[in-house]
Amino acid sequence: MNKQNIHDDNTLVTLAKNGNTSAFEKLIKKYEDSIFSLAYRILQDKEEAYDVLQETALSAFKNLKRFKDKSSFSTWIYRIALNFALMRKRKQKSLAKKMAVIPTDDETKIYDSVESEEVKNIQNVYDNPLKNLEQQELINILNDSLNKLPEKYRTVFILKELEGRPVEEIARILNLSTSAIKTRLHRSRMYLKELMEKYVTQGYV
Amino acid sequence: MIIKCEDILDLLSEFFDDELDLEEQEFLFDHIYQCKKCLNIYNSFHQMLDLFHSLEPVKLEQEKKKEFHRWLHIEVRQIVIKKYKKL
Numbered sequence: 175m176n177k178q179n180i181h182d183d184n185t186l187v188t189l190a191k192n193g194n195t196s197a198f199e200k201l202i203k204k205y206e207d208s209i210f211s212l213a214y215r216i217l218q219d220k221e222e223a224y225d226v227l228q229e230t231a232l233s234a235f236k237n238l239k240r241f242k243d244k245s246s247f248s249t250w251i252y253r254i255a256l257n258f259a260l261m262r263k264r265k266q267k268s269l270a271k272k273m274a275v276i277p278t279d280d281e282t283k284i285y286d287s288v289e290s291e292e293v294k295n296i297q298n299v300y301d302n303p304l305k306n307l308e309q310q311e312l313i314n315i316l317n318d319s320l321n322k323l324p325e326k327y328r329t330v331f332i333l334k335e336l337e338g339r340p341v342e343e344i345a346r347i348l349n350l351s352t353s354a355i356k357t358r359l360h361r362s363r364m365y366l367k368e369l370m371e372k373y374v375t376q377g378y379v
Numbered sequence: 380m381i382i383k384c385e386d387i388l389d390l391l392s393e394f395f396d397d398e399l400d401l402e403e404q405e406f407l408f409d410h411i412y413q414c415k416k417c418l419n420i421y422n423s424f425h426q427m428l429d430l431f432h433s434l435e436p437v438k439l440e441q442e443k444k445k446e447f448h449r450w451l452h453i454e455v456r457q458i459v460i461k462k463y464k465k466l
Contacts, residue, residue: 195455202451207438208394216438224443228450235455309435316431335431341396360392374426 183247191238198238202231205248208337209255215332216365217266218317226262231257247344252339256347260325319369328360330355387417399443422458 183204189197204302206227212225233254234241320328333339333347333353341359345352380403382390390407393399399407411417418422 193459195459198455199451203448206444206447210439211437223437224439224447227439227447231451232454232458235458269450302419312430313434316434335428336434354400356392356396360389360395363392363395363424364388364430366431367423370430371423372426375429376424 187238187241187243187247190235191241198235201235201247201251205251206231208248209251211341212255212332212337213259215254215336216263216329222262222266223259226255226258233258245346249343253347253349255315256329256333260329263325296332315370315373319366320339322369323362323365327365330358331362331366334359343378380406382406384414385415387420389413391421395424395428 183201186197186201190201209230210223211225213223213230214220217226230251234251237254241247292304320331323331329348330344333344334341339347341355342350343354348355387410390399390403394404394407411421
């Protein structure tokens, strides 16, 4: 976030706080892609991510007076979006738990054979990434691995590695110290390395 | 600076967080290229992260974006009108 951007945001926030709805719309339009992207990364569902975008915009408008200039608007709105996305994710997970069916032995065998097919495919990825694997297949594998992470590790990993947010900003969004974020990042990478061990080739240079 | 195998995980973490300066990176990679075990660890992390980085950016489709802008325009004005009516 450069100084000009912050200055523009502050001007728009001041105008919006004084009732200028067009200024507020401008602010939201500036961050709509980042909000949608973050929500989608967490929820893996475009409709739900769109709902988060709407919830975030409404909540930001209703609570704009509470926004203090000491943090940047982007951090503030990102925090709102993240909270809405995480709330939905928790609902998704509890719903999935309720609907989960324990597979029979035969079904487990089928899942195992499908999985080994995926493993075979993904081991070729490094010859030419994504060429040997359907994009959707790869996305599913990565999302499944991400979903296995505890929420606190998944969130920082998404913010850093998928959304490209700097550690300092992640710390501000989550209201944690930078060292806490680094620890979570470290653990998230350790978890994912473990989870994806079978998909990555050993000894490649 | 002497790098020990037991420090590799912490150092790699700092490396992936862009926390190592050029000299420290040089020491790290001098060790990695001489130690097959650490090279494998580095490669596993690198490949795993590469896969995640290869995911395409997610964007709101143009039509959906227009729909959102129309919705936002109406919603914020309605909130303001309701507020004035209460006063």
